[in-house]
Amino acid sequence: ASSFNPEQARVPSALPLPAPPLTKFNIGLCQLSVSADKKRNISHAKKAIEEAASKGAKLVLLPEIWNSPYSNDSFPVYAEDIDAGGDASPSTAMLSEVSKRLKITIIGGSIPERVGDRLYNTCCVFGTDGELKAKHRKIHLFDIDIPGKITFMESKTLTAGETPTIVDTDVGRIGIGICYDIRFQELAMIYAARGAHLLCYPGAFNTTTGPLHWELLQRARATDNQVH
Template sequence: MASAACKPEQARVPPAVPLPTPPLTKFKVGLCQLAVTADKERNIAHARKAIEEAAQKGAQLVLLPEIWNGPYSNSSFPVFAEDIDAGGELSPSTAMLSEVSRRLKITIVGGSISERSGDHLYNTCCVFNTEGKLIAKHRKIHLFDIDIPGKITFQESKTLTPGETPTIVDTEVGRVGIGICYDMRFQELAMLYAARASLSSLRGAHLLCYPGAFNMTTGPLHWELLQRSRATDNQLYVATCSPARDAEAGYVAWGHSTLVGPFGEVLATTEHEEAIIISEIDYSLVEMRRTYLPLQKQRRGDLYQLVDVQRLNSQ
């Protein structure tokens, strides 16, 4: 009687349908933790070299950090902003990502850069497929506004505009949900990404990617905790990539780029210096973990629901 009352199929609206089959079961991911300077041309060339090294080591998916082409600061966002939609000379950072992904035949989740679109600035992540095509663009949904007296004060909302759309994309290495840094704190977004797909719109991610730049106050406490929480809550892989730490910068990043497995296990991580992490993702573990611990079948749809408005309106 109790199990019948759970109504797990009603815990998500619209209801779920089976998870998509990924195009491959195993592959290597490369996390490029980069030192970032005020020299944009240097940052672009440096990122290119790191991507090439990761690919040489077998990575089929490469992830870059948040704001990797210039300093992370409100004063720098307008200066380093690019017109991604225009491309070419107006967006040299994404032009490089397109060229190198096509040449190396890899998928790139291109961290994030400051994007100029009309009168607005966004913190934007671009995803490129193995043909060098821009297949997704995620604008940071939750802006990082924080004020901890004596520790850290930062307000992205002074210069940036929040994105309006969750971003999930089919790639050559599976279905990927994208968030940027502060987005990782909001489990609702990860739950939407993990929700099994509807017939009319993409959901059911195999992997969540969060380029991020946690700081020296929140990083030690929350960076790994949140990654493991999102992976454990949703029983999928979570990959993060941070800039390397620069103690002289105005904003000091925590570092510690990491890959977490679908049981919340840390599979690979690094310290705060520059590093390229290569690790394996095995999607068969996702279904295995979900079989062992069937959370999807145990949700209490009689007590609570997650309503995916985007999917609901598309039906």
């Protein structure tokens, strides 16, 4: 595509821009310690969401893999059938109930999702009516091997998602990524072209490479695309 017609270089092409939010709103970011007790993790997340809402948050975000230890051994054990809902997905059932009761929008961090014989790292977005508005499956899996420091291969158990996720909510149009997705500017460019007001990347960075990247990449994606 010609550099004089930058929209022709974007796939998919830009959508009509939505109206920006008319008022300011508070965002609650929940930092959660995770244990091997799944019920405890769900209860802990619920209390954190309720606390954020009690302080005026209209949008609440959870971290990546908040219902499970972050390990390849744990992902198959803690995975849920999100589409089935109910007892098959107690984590998302809680998010649905709380978002409706408190009339808030929740970016549900991420949990391991089971679909047939595949596992995904999946973020669910719930609206103020308690309905599931969008599901984002982590596109860029994090495989790292730094001798003497850290070795972890998400691709040993997880399947990569294939689809960008943008969702209209009561607080504006939001583009969703998960952790390592933020490393790749193309995803953020697509969201900006589609009129996103806000980009949300729930993450669980390791302490080896994380401190080098988490602030730098957030600032870069925001500056490059002129979004929050």
